[in-house]
Amino acid sequence: MTAWLTGWLGDWCRPEIQVLRVLDHPRIVRLHHVYEGETELVFVIDYAEGGELYDRVVEKKVFSEGDAANVMKDLLSALSYLHSRKIAHRDIKLENLLLRDKSPNSPVLLGDFGFAKYSFNDGMMKTMCGSPVYVAPEVIGGPLTFEPAKKKGYDLRCDMWSAGIILYVLLCGYAPFLGRNVNATMRLVRxxxxSFPDREWAGVSDEAKNLVRSLLKLDPEKRLTADEGGEVHPCVCLCTSACVRMC
Structure with a gap:
């Protein structure tokens, strides 16, 4: 599918296409075809009638724990699949989570693989990429509390930090790290x-807060990882009717 791509467009998009063409998972958008024009490439992918999860968050303001659990279950299922194949997405954010339909409990699809990368050999990546509000600290230079010797790049676990940001936003309506500008935001991330201010978090369960804490660990080695399928690991319950399987 990618052999015929030419010019700067082909060079720019070929890595994304090479990742998308091998993916086959119900919670990841599927690439059906690519059309090349003189000045553009057109990707034919699954149609997500419900639009971006970002717009649903703007509309609802705050998700119940059950609704948040449904989103996380789909996201972590997609990440389990990717990580088992040594693929890091590197740009997990609300805008890249798509709703398959307009129903209140629509399945969530992971899209936009423009920063996706295979993580082979030692598994460490160096390129700074992603979105400041969601990016893991190790991607942008490492936590400020770490010694320089520990700042050697990042691996698949950068996606799990971003998943923690998603969960935080769903449960309270805003991001935990948000400065006046990009540099200020990245300093807060690092x-x-x-915190969990009582105004928004008083009614949120300790289990949900603990899941956020487990994902937003500064040290990626202590951070939860996505499990392939989640079939053999315990549930972290967010409510009585929904759960997220984690390892």
């Missing part, structure tokens, strides 16, 4: 200090 510092990694956040």
């Amino acid at each position: 510092r990694g200090v956040y």
Whole structure:
């Protein structure tokens, strides 16, 4: 599918296409075809009638724990699949989570693989990429509290930090790290200090807060990882009717 891509467009998009063409998972958008024009490439992918999860968050403001659990179950299922194949997405954010339909409990699809990368050999990546609000601290230079010797790049676990940001936003309506500008936001991310203000979090269960804490670990080696399928690992329950399987 990619052999015929030419010019700068082909060079720019070929890595994304090479990743998408091998993916086959119900919670990941599927690439059906690519059309090349003189000045553009057109990707034919699954149609997500419900639009971006970002717009649903703007509409609802705050998700119940059950609704948040449904989103996380789909996201972590997709990440389990990717990580088992040594693929890092590197740009997990609300805008890249798509709703298959307009129903209140629509399945969530992971899209936009423009920063996706295979993580072979030692598994460490160096390129700074992603979105400042969601990016893991190790991607942008490492936590400020780490010694320089520990700042050697990042691996698949950068996606799990971003998943933690998603969960935090769903449960309270805003991101834990948000500065006046991009640089200020990244400093807050690297510092990694956040809280659960009572105004928004008083009614949220300890189990949900603990899941956020487990994902937003400054040290990626202590961070939860996505499990392939989640079939052999215990559930972290967010409510009585929905759960997220984690390892």
